[in-house]
Amino acid sequence: MALREEESGVNLQSSALPSVKEGGTSKEDSTAMEEGRRWEDMQVDCLVNIFRRLGLDDLTVSVPFVCTFWWRTSLDPTCWRVLNLRSLDFKTWSQFSRSFASRYRLRTLSFSAFLRLVVHRSHGSASELIFPLSSGASVHDLAYVSINCPRLRTLALPDKLMLEDDLRIPEFIGRWKDLEQLELETKPTSFLETVAAIGHNCTRFARLKVRGLIGKEDASAIAMCLPELKQLELSGSYLTKDELAVIVSGCRKLERLTAKDCLGFQADEELLRLASGIHSFEHEGSRLLGDNGYETDESEQQSGFFYW
Template identity: 35%
Template sequence: MEERKWENMSSDCLVNIFKRLDLDMLLHDVPFVCKNWYQALLDNPLCWQNLVFPRNASESGNYQSRFARFLQFGGANVSAALDFVLNRSRGLATTVVLPSFTNIEDVLYVIDKCPALRFLAVPSHTFVVDYEDILDPVSGDYSFDSLASLDEFAEECYKQMSARKCNYMIQIIDKIELHCKDFVGLSVENAEFSNEVTSAIVSKLATLKYLVIDHAILDKKHLEIILLGCIDLEMLHIRDSLSFDENAYDVFKVYDVYILKLASRIKDFRYGDFEESSLWPFCEESDLLPFPDYIVYDDC
């Protein structure tokens, strides 16, 4: 009996296998097995449907260090590196988990390039706003110069940074509504939820099935709007988030019986400080193999 060779496996079989592999293997292992495997990977965008970057590619360890070398190709904002994998997917990517140092411009670019997108995880760095970001770009002076005290200055800084973070969320929601008609799952970290943000979620992403909110600012009234408006939610995870309701900094201290009753219809409603990956339903909906621990964004 003639021995069958891996390199002679049909293209359809290879694609069915490759689309279940993580991004690291697609970039650093599969292309170097043989020419047939490399060609199958290059010719079939279905292999690149699940683009899952590690939480922090700069961490020690073989997996992260290999990603660090790859991302250096894209420079400081990794735009070119993201463009590389997005071009391979040719608009067919359905799951994108972005690396922890992705900025807002890169997030919006990814959404533009992925009309088939169903699941998106946005890391904390996207919503980081520094004091320098609210300086006057011409003179270098602060854009507010009539404040009477340091406390007023700090309060005004916070207001402007908060407004900037909310604006980023609205930009992401608007882009998703415009380009991604089959979108069902969103994970955000370090975001801030205002009346405008929650209204945008309810009006433009009302068919969400999965929502993960991690290390965010989320008041009870905003959570209530989401629960009442997103009636298709099957999973809602709220992890290590804060609230300013009634001067309570633990959002879960202000979740009353009414909120818990609203959430009772959701199959998987979790809140608090839990360690397991919040993105596992994204994996089950896609063809990707189970997400490893590095997908959980613990810090930036």
Template identity: 30%
Template sequence: MASSSSSSPSSTSVPPPMKREKPRNWAEMPPELLSSILLRLSVTEILDKAQRVCRSWRRVCKDPLMWRKIDMRNSETMDYDFEAICRHAVDRSQGGLLEIRIEGFGSDSLLTYIADSNLRSLALRPIRLVQAVAKLPLLEELEVSQSWRKLNLKAIGHSCPLLKTLKLNCLVYRRSARNLDIDALAIAESIPKLRHLQLFGNCLTDVGVNVILDKCPHLEDLDLRKCFNVNFVGNLEKRCSERIKSLRRPDDSIADPDDAVDILYSGGTDKEDSD
């Protein structure tokens, strides 16, 4: 009887070689997917590198939808003409710019240039930019760090009637005792539609908080971290618990990765506060 083992496949047979995958052609990537990837790059990386890869990448990089949001923070660390780059990025949006964040550079003329768009959200740091903020009537969100106390909050409120979010971040060492609530009074008088307010390191007192609650009926998010003149005396504690959905108290931690704040110190007393 013949052995059946001679007809069975060998256990040591070599498997057929695997087919080598064809190298991926990045130029053939769907525009929607490519756009999602490129949006993770910085503005300078897109304009200086990505758009030079190939024609298909350049087409995506020139799409106005790529430039509805522009983030140019931390731009002082590289050797570029950031104001020129920012203007070019604004041009790419073709009037569709909705949100821009600037830090470390800029001028009044740049913000005036940006104001020709339908801007909804602005975050800036250099003091020389703030005087042109009132030229943005469609603004819904404003975030300012460093020397924001020199802002004309009344003028901004009257010129930006749609403002719903205001973040003012600057920790001040000293301020004239008779003007502690000057910012709170200006906000209450001119920005009644506020829903989100951050006064990081402000000198306002319980009086100022009460006035804001009186005049800003839609307010639901209030951040008072480092506002050490607020003590929640009287019925202020109750008012905040009934009205405010999210309240940050003066002693609450600033080490929150989901809500980072630029901590900027400014010594001395403002001239306008001592006049």
């Protein structure tokens, strides 16, 4: 028996699956039958319900190698709806990478190949995709998931993208009509276009996380394009009270606003009164002064350079 993942480039040969044998049973299967227990006797739905709660490391490195029944059951697309890649370490010397490469008889583990493997197994049903912070993800990876994960509701992008990849984010966002949550660890160059694409295409969008320099245009875009926004996280950003006021005034349905450890504003009575209609306004650690003790000014904000 040869198992081939055509979309990923990862070939799973019978030699790579020592406990999965065609026309026979593994040692584990035989022991279970001798004791009167068979994995085949367990309801598939029950096992799927267990597997869908596991991480991608267990689903790829552990589960398929237990027995034939577990391997076949793990291929149910329901098990691959949540693709949390951030929990994995793709460095060549990591335990996960070495275990995966050993199991599947590979020289090294490629992030792009692994991404295609798990996306292919989801058969278009993936609803949550979380990229590693620094994965080396390329525009080809983003294009691939934008086509093969049409039902995404939650997306977390890497913190570092090449400029040419950054500029194509709005194009990809426009393909996810069901998108509800987007996490941007750093504000992309195409932020204004991205927010506009969300407002135009994603009618269920409710949560945005972004960190960076939030200027007047950015605040206005959030207020104008995302009036239905319910949760907004800006922690670690640079923005003034004026930008916050624009956002709060435009996003009237905000239930939670998180702006911790920001630079450029302090939650005074005026701002607290303006945000009084928000159920949760978290602003701990935000301040007007920089670490050097000098008050920030508009020229520093407009320069586009902000370090944290």
